[in-house]
Amino acid sequence: MKAPTDKDRIMQLEVLGVGGAGCRIADAIRAAEPAEHSFLTDVTVFDTDEADLNRTVIPESHRVQYGPASDGGLDGDLERGLTIGREHADDLLERRDRDAPTADAVLVAVGLGGATGGGTAPALVATLQQRYDVPVYVLATLPADREFAATADASGPGHRVSDPAAGSETPPRPNAAANAVATLERLDGVASAIICFDNEAWLHPVESLADARDRCNRELATQVEAVFAAGERSAGAVAQTVIDASDVRRIVGDQSAIVTLGYDDVAVETGGSRFGLGLFSSPPDVETSEAVSAIETVVRKGIHGKLSLECNLETAARGLLVVGGPPAWLNRQAIAEGRQTLESALDGAGVLGGDAPRPDGESVFAGVVLAGVESDRLTALRAAAQRPPEP
Numbered sequence: 001m002k003a004p005t006d007k008d009r010i011m012q013l014e015v016l017g018v019g020g021a022g023c024r025i026a027d028a029i030r031a032a033e034p035a036e037h038s039f040l041t042d043v044t045v046f047d048t049d050e051a052d053l054n055r056t057v058i059p060e061s062h063r064v065q066y067g068p069a070s071d072g073g074l075d076g077d078l079e080r081g082l083t084i085g086r087e088h089a090d091d092l093l094e095r096r097d098r099d100a101p102t103a104d105a106v107l108v109a110v111g112l113g114g115a116t117g118g119g120t121a122p123a124l125v126a127t128l129q130q131r132y133d134v135p136v137y138v139l140a141t142l143p144a145d146r147e148f149a150a151t152a153d154a155s156g157p158g159h160r161v162s163d164p165a166a167g168s169e170t171p172p173r174p175n176a177a178a179n180a181v182a183t184l185e186r187l188d189g190v191a192s193a194i195i196c197f198d199n200e201a202w203l204h205p206v207e208s209l210a211d212a213r214d215r216c217n218r219e220l221a222t223q224v225e226a227v228f229a230a231g232e233r234s235a236g237a238v239a240q241t242v243i244d245a246s247d248v249r250r251i252v253g254d255q256s257a258i259v260t261l262g263y264d265d266v267a268v269e270t271g272g273s274r275f276g277l278g279l280f281s282s283p284p285d286v287e288t289s290e291a292v293s294a295i296e297t298v299v300r301k302g303i304h305g306k307l308s309l310e311c312n313l314e315t316a317a318r319g320l321l322v323v324g325g326p327p328a329w330l331n332r333q334a335i336a337e338g339r340q341t342l343e344s345a346l347d348g349a350g351v352l353g354g355d356a357p358r359p360d361g362e363s364v365f366a367g368v369v370l371a372g373v374e375s376d377r378l379t380a381l382r383a384a385a386q387r388p389p390e391p
């Protein structure tokens, strides 16, 4: 954390999506990137399932099919996925756009529970770590119980075939918990950090993953963007306290810590016309009390609201808070107090804070990172992984 200078480098992230979920999440992150503050160097997606790959809106040049040339993926066979992953990891990295600028960090998105993403991610991350001197973070979804639990038969509410034509059917995955735990173990000691998103917590009670996934992916992309695009200086708006790549690195560490994200936002008056070019609009007069109240609200909900992975806050080893929005709303005192709020919630763990001015933004938001957390959900998945698959 430091005051901005002209030499400040804005954090740039390369995103690689692997497997069905990884490709869709990478797609969602790309879609969430606002034109006026780009933070992505490049987004490339890899899948064994060509049909799934072609449903993303990632340009064809950045979609890579590998392994057996068949639609439908590897059907949950993780051993096979691991073999294919080891065989192809080098080649996949070669098949990226070689002209893309070097990033400050790489984010590998993957859905844990399947065979393609979960099989390839460990080898891909290990190869990235060998080749580059930048952190390699994994963004991993955890499977929902309805994918593998006793009630997960094809007639259960969680397994409604939603829209087969769009490829959104969700077949039961009896091995999902075991696969997820096995992949997590393989990533431990290899990934710089593992950011988790728990599908179980984000799905509504009676909803199939197919119905929920686009909404979940948008939520996750928003959480990611709030944090990783924080260091951006856009259109003359300079953050008072810039969060850069080394700050993120300090907080999430390089020891495969489990990381969870929090986020909240509130729409605010911006004074500009939504329809015109805004050339004649002036910044709104913002009441200090209103700005303070908006920041207090998003910080409180960002910390105590639903996290990407539920955890006991006091177990967090480190935390990061980013407060963003239109510059006129970014009250410095309130942001500093928000950081103290995070510090007290984390029981004195090390906390960094910063602001992210968004001149074109229409909301005030808080992005929260909690690193090194312990989560009952991971314990439950490990227990489920020990049980034999339901018949």
Ligand SMILES: Nc1nc2c(ncn2[C@@H]2O[C@H](COP(=O)(O)OP(=O)(O)OP(=O)(O)O)[C@@H](O)[C@H]2O)c(=O)[nH]1
Pocket: 018, 019, 020, 021, 022, 024, 025, 048, 049, 072, 073, 074, 075, 076, 077, 110, 111, 112, 113, 114, 115, 116, 117, 118, 141, 142, 143, 144, 147, 173, 176, 199, 209, 213, 214, 216, 217
């Ligand atoms: N949040 C979210 N989770 C998803 C999505 N698609 C799948 N998942 C989760 O990710 C896990 C793995 O699914 P996929 O990524 O489709 O599987 P895969 O890696 O392609 O592997 P195979 O299909 O077995 O070849 C599932 O068990 C789900 O829990 C998605 O779009 N969003």
